[in-house]
Amino acid sequence: MTTTVSKRARALLAGAALLIAGAACAQEAGADSGQSVLIRNANVYTATEGAGYLEEHDVLVRDGKVAAIGRGLSFPGVPVVEAGGRPLTPALFGGITGIGIEEVSGEDRTTDNALTLGADDKHMVVRPEFDVTLAYNPDSVLVPVTRVEGIGFTLLGAGSRAGGSIIGGQGAVVRLDGGPDPVGPRVLFVQLGSGSARLTGSSRAAQWMLLDQLIDEMRGRIAPDSRMALLTPAGRETLARYIDDGGRVMVGVDRASDIRQLLRWSKRHGVRIAIAGGAEAWKLAPQLAAAGVPVFVDPLANLPSDFDHIGASLENAARLHAAGVQVAFTQSGDASHNARKIRQLAGNAVANGLPWENGLAGLTRVPAQALGVDDRVGTIARGMVADLVLWSGDPLEVSSVAEQVWLGGWAIPMRSRQTELRDRYLAPKPSAESGDLPRAYPAAVR
Missing domain, CATH: 2.30.40.10 (Urease, subunit C, domain 1)
Known part of the structure; x- marks a missing residue:
């Protein structure tokens, strides 16, 4: 042929x-x-x-x-x-991923980005001190797979499984240069909305009650030995770094009404937040701009896939930018294995009204500034x-x-492993006569 x-x-x-x-x-x-x-x-x-x-x-x-x-x-x-x-x-920025802390998303033994404790629903375990960067593997197969696509840094995300809490734990930015350690400050992850209601008594209203209780406990209004206490001593100390000392809290939230409550809550307690997802964030664009809240959007989240996405729009990024919001990008789904697609997300945002230079900024300068690493990358x-x-x-x-x-x-x-597999299987079929069979081939090729 x-x-x-x-x-x-x-x-x-x-x-x-x-x-x-x-x-x-x-x-x-x-x-x-x-x-x-x-x-x-x-x-x-x-x-x-x-x-x-x-x-x-x-x-x-x-x-x-x-x-x-x-x-x-x-x-x-x-x-x-x-x-x-x-x-x-x-x-470029690869979004919020599990690169280096996740190898096969469907195999629990290879994923380290979520904590499972206290599976009994009667006792919620809250461990903000959980830090996924301690499991980061710079030799992960996903690192070269991602960086050959032009991606140089990513934010390691922390989440919760059944038995966890709406506070997923801490992550940080890593450069994909083979270094073993994060390059910036830790980020605390919180997940709100209908998808997390199962962790708060099946009601999103309870999420605010529990967040307020955690702050009361952290500030000493609830005794550590109280039956109501949810935090360990390390958890109280960790939470204080985000509530009192200005650490960044990344909140996964989509519905406009939840974002409105989040803005009120963060202002009441002086919490420095960013939003991940924000499918309906455009509805509150002026308020987000006034509060200086960056939003990490998925421009392809444009369908009413659930009741938190009824107002999803392809113009989300453009409308947020027009109002003065700092817009960065992340993606839904299997972000770790598909980080290369984040360029496509930015391109779609540009196709739907976001200026080109701001599309690039959402993959470079904006996430670096929001995550406190703009002195190194972006x-x-x-x-x-x-x-x-x-x-x-x-x-x-x-x-x-x-x-x-x-x-x-x-x-x-x-x-990367992918390019080597491509080259191997697209190469001309070797023959036994030539004597140049790779190790994985049998002695004779039929």
């Missing part, structure tokens, strides 16, 4: 060859220069506020950080990658960590691909 290679495919292959050659030069130059590279003639989307687009500019990376941005840059001994006018962006600026992606075309188009990813200035191998 003859394979026809299109002009576009040839161009992509040629670009990949240039990038591979650049990486090889970096290795030959020695370990110190491995974090240094000069990317020439790129259309640079810095994702910074203000002038975020620089046409045909160079980006010089030294010691893992952006050293200069301009035209005609040079630096002796630094490997050069010719971008040829292709887009260069910061590495923009291309002098002094920032060089987490960069060179794209074949518009990064919000699904037809574009990440041609090269740099994390901390290192050119990341553009390989």
Whole structure:
């Protein structure tokens, strides 16, 4: 069977060859220069506020950080990658996921993002001190699968199963550079609405009662040895960091009436919240903007799939942005194994009224700011960590691909388990006569 290679495919292959050659030069130059590279003639989307687009500019990376941005840059001994006018962006945000704490979502023994305690409904166990980052595995198969798609950081989410509580626990941002530790402050996860009513006596009204009780207990209005007490000493100490010390609380909520109560509750107790989901958030856009609450939306959550999504709209992100709300992106469903689709979500938000530059910001600067890691990731600026992606075309188009990813200035191998399986099974069928059978093949091929 003859394979026809299109002009576009040839161009992509040629670009990949240039990038591979650049990486090889970096290795030959020695370990110190491995974090240094000069990317020439790129259309640079810095994702910074203000002038975020620089046409045909160079980006010089030294010691893992952006050293200069301009035209005609040079630096002796630094490997050069010719971008040829292709887009260069910061590495993208993968959304709220379980990357590194979940391998197979359907196999409980490989998932560590949820706590199951106190299955007896008569005794709810609340453990805000539960921290999923302690289970993070930087060698997870999902890490290279995700980062070859141009994604450089994600927020590890914490949730609850049966026997848990509406307070799922803590997560944090991790960079997908192979490092074992989070790069920013912890985030406390709370889940509200009809989906969590089973954890609060089958009524969403009880969620506010329990949240108020937890704050009373944390502030000493309920004695630790009281029969009403729900928190451990560590739990009270952890909760205080989010209620009194300004830590970020990520609240999963969709229905407008629940969001309204959330705004009142957070103002009453001085809680610094962000919203994940927010299918009906557009109905309260001015109030969210006034309160400075960022919203992590799923732009494809546009159907009345349940009674919390009756007002779901494809224009959710655009309407929130128009009102002054900071909009970032996350996705529903199996986000860990499909993080690459988050670009499609942002592209759909742009197709439904969100300005393009704000679509990119929702994958870069906005989540970095909301999660307290904007000093490390999310923009291309002098002094920032060089987490960069060179794209074949518009990064919000699904037809574009990440041609090269740099994390901390290192050119990341553009390989993953998925690409290796693809290459193996698309390769010409080996023969026993050739003697080049892979290990997994039998001695004879029939």
